[in-house]
Amino acid sequence: xxxxxxxxxxxxxxxxxxIGKEVMQATLDVLxxxxxxxxxxxxxxxxxxxxxxxxxLPKETLDIIRDSDACLFGAAxxxxxxxxxxxxxxxxxxxxxxPVKAYPNTNSLFENIDFMIVRENTEGMYIADxxxxxxxxxxxxxxxxxxxxxRIIDYAFQYAKNNNKSKVTAVHKANVLKKTDGLFREIFYxxxxxxxxxxxxDFYVDATAMYLITQPESFEVIVTTNLFGDILSDEGAxxxxxxxxxxSANIGEDGALFExxxxxxxxxxxxxxxxxxxxxxxxxxxxxxLGENQAANIFEAxxxxxxxxxxxxxxxxxxxxxxxxLTAEIKNNL
Ligand code: NAI
Ligand code: MG
Numbered sequence: 001x002x003x004x005x006x007x008x009x010x011x012x013x014x015x016x017x018x019i020g021k022e023v024m025q026a027t028l029d030v031l032x033x034x035x036x037x038x039x040x041x042x043x044x045x046x047x048x049x050x051x052x053x054x055x056x057l058p059k060e061t062l063d064i065i066r067d068s069d070a071c072l073f074g075a076a077x078x079x080x081x082x083x084x085x086x087x088x089x090x091x092x093x094x095x096x097x098x099p100v101k102a103y104p105n106t107n108s109l110f111e112n113i114d115f116m117i118v119r120e121n122t123e124g125m126y127i128a129d130x131x132x133x134x135x136x137x138x139x140x141x142x143x144x145x146x147x148x149x150x151r152i153i154d155y156a157f158q159y160a161k162n163n164n165k166s167k168v169t170a171v172h173k174a175n176v177l178k179k180t181d182g183l184f185r186e187i188f189y190x191x192x193x194x195x196x197x198x199x200x201x202d203f204y205v206d207a208t209a210m211y212l213i214t215q216p217e218s219f220e221v222i223v224t225t226n227l228f229g230d231i232l233s234d235e236g237a238x239x240x241x242x243x244x245x246x247x248s249a250n251i252g253e254d255g256a257l258f259e260x261x262x263x264x265x266x267x268x269x270x271x272x273x274x275x276x277x278x279x280x281x282x283x284x285x286x287x288x289x290l291g292e293n294q295a296a297n298i299f300e301a302x303x304x305x306x307x308x309x310x311x312x313x314x315x316x317x318x319x320x321x322x323x324x325x326l327t328a329e330i331k332n333n334l
C-alpha cells in the first residue's frame with residue numbers, strides 16, 4: 001500500500017444504537033487500512049439521540065448526509081422507522097439494493113447463489129395511502145408512475161451492465177394487477193430495448209417466490225416494485241442464512257446510504273459479540289458505488305478468506321470470536 005492515498009471522499013457516519021456502533025467502528029477500522037482517504041463526519045440518530053436531544057433524527061444529521069459523497073448507517077433501535085424510513089424519503093433514495101449471495105461456512109441453503117434485488121423504494125403499495133376503516137372494511141391505494149418505474153428499471157439495467165451481469169428479471173403480478181403491473185411490465189420491455197446486450201425475462205411474483213427456492217442460481221438481477229421487493233429480499237436473506245451477513249444500499253439522486261439489514265440487537269449489544277460482516281459488506285457496496293472497485297475487491301477477499309478459513313468466526317456463524325478478533329483477522333487478510 002502506498003503512503004499517500006489517492007482518492008478522497010466525505011463520508012457521513014451514522015452509527016446509531018446498540019451493535020450499530022460496534023459494527024460501524026469495526027468497519028471504519030478496516031476502511032482506514034485501504035488506499036483511500038475518507039473524511040468521516042459523524043451524525044447522531046436513533047434511540048439514544050432521541051433521549052439526549054428530543055429528536056431521533058436531528059436536522060443536522062440530514063444535512064451531514066446530504067452534504068456527503070455517501071453515508072454509512074449502523075442501526076437504530078425502536079426509533080428505526082422514524083430514522084431510516086425518514087432518511088430514505090428526505091433523500092429521495094429511490095433504489096433499494098439487496099444482494100443475495102452465498103458465502104462459505106454459513107447457513108446458506110445453496111452454494112451457487114449470487115444475485116441482486118433492485119427494489120423500487122418510493123411508491124407502489126408502500127405509499128401506505130389507506131383510507132380509514134368503514135363498516136365495510138378498509139382500502140389501500142397502490143401507485144405506479146411511469147417516471148419512478150422507468151428510473152428503477154433503468155437503474156437495474158445499468159447495474160447489470162456495470163457489474164457484468166447478463167440478465168435482468170422483472171417481477172410483477174400483471175395477470176391480476178393489469179393496469180399498475182401491466183404498466184410496469186410494459187416499461188420494463190421499453191427500457192430493455194436500450195440494453196440489447198442484456199437478456200430479459202419476466203415472472204409473476206408468486207412463481208418467483210418458488211423459483212428462488214427451486215432455481216436460485218438462475219437469477220442475476222431482479223427488478224421489482226416496492227412491496228414485492230421487500231418480501232422477496234427477506235426470502236433471499238433466508239436463502240443465504242443469517243442477518244449478520246446481509247448488506248443493503250439505498251441510492252438516490254442526491255445521496256446514497258449503505259446499511260446492514262439487521263437492527264441494534266439489544267440482546268447482544270455491548271458484549272463485543274456482533275458480527276460486523278453485514279456492515280462491512282455494506283461498506284463494500286459503498287466502495288463500488290464510489291467507483292473504488294479495486295478496494296472493494298480487496299476488502300471482500302479479506303472477508304471471504306475469514307469465512308473460508310472458518311477459524312475465527314462470531315457466535316452467529318457458529319464460532320466464539322469477538323467482534324474485535326474477527327475485525328483484526330480481516331485486517332490481517334487485506
Ligand atoms: P435485530 O436485527 O436487531 O436482531 C435479530 C436477532 O439477530 C437478534 O437475536 C440479534 O442478536 C441477531 N443479530 C442481528 N444482527 C446481528 C449481528 N450483526 N451479529 C450477530 N447477531 C445479530 O432485530 P430485532 O431484534 O427485531 O430488533 C432490535 C431493534 O432493532 C428494534 O428496536 C428494532 O426496531 C431495530 N431495528 C432496526 C433496524 C434498522 O435500523 N435498520 C432494522 C431492524 C430492526
Ligand atoms: Mg423488510
